[in-house]
Amino acid sequence: MEAIKLREQLVNVGKHFNACAEGIAELALSTTKEEIAQCFIEYIDFCLANDYPSNSFLKRNFRQELEDIGIYIDRTITLKNGKKIVFLGECFGNVDMDDYSVTMIWVKHESKVNIKARGNARIMVDALDHADIVVDASEGASVTVNLYGNATCQGATKVVQKGITYEL
Template structure:
């Protein structure tokens, strides 16, 4: 793991990571810890495109899905409550019941999202992404729109959809 963590640390420093996080990367000796850091530092990672999609796939491989991270994939109803779509992902996401979910959509990914019952979903979409949202029941959705992201939505029943255009490209 040493060589990979050294490579990731070098790339993190090029992306201007803060020193406490750089130190944490240098002390990390496994892929799971690095992926957990990715999830915890998602704002930095998305803003800086760090690590690159290629490095992320090389780093995480088959473990990415367990963390809710998808790169250039076709997805169909992922079960995670933390979902990141990168590159050219496409697919469907359904959330229902009393769940709470965070979804991040970046690059050129497209998604059809259905939120129903009492689910709460927070979505951040960036770049040239497309989100087609249907909320129903008592579902609640907040969408932060960055860059050229395109969002269409329907709010049915007692659902609430709040769309916030940030008027900037990233956080």
């Protein structure tokens, strides 16, 4: 499907979910699939809180554009030193962070992610739904994990138990 038709669909559904005017306006100006995918990461909190758009819609229409910016759906993947990383659906991820890297990671649905952090890396993770995070932190690395719903974590330098639903 072409980008303009996808954009129209997403704008209409976003309005149904009461998306903010700023996000709808930015999405409405998007002319390529890459620009639409960028809107997802810019408004990630809203998208994750509302499961918007659905994983099946994203996979069918934006898989490559999303992966190009660090968003993975139903994948087994190994990554090193990303800035923003998102795991959706049923991912199995290995993330290796080092050398003073600063990273934000979102893990949702049934995804399971192993994080190896060292060399003073600073990592913040939001784990939602039934996500499972295992951390191996050393050499001054810091990994803070915010847990939502039934998400679990082992090994983080700090775990913060949040509420059942994701905060906007």
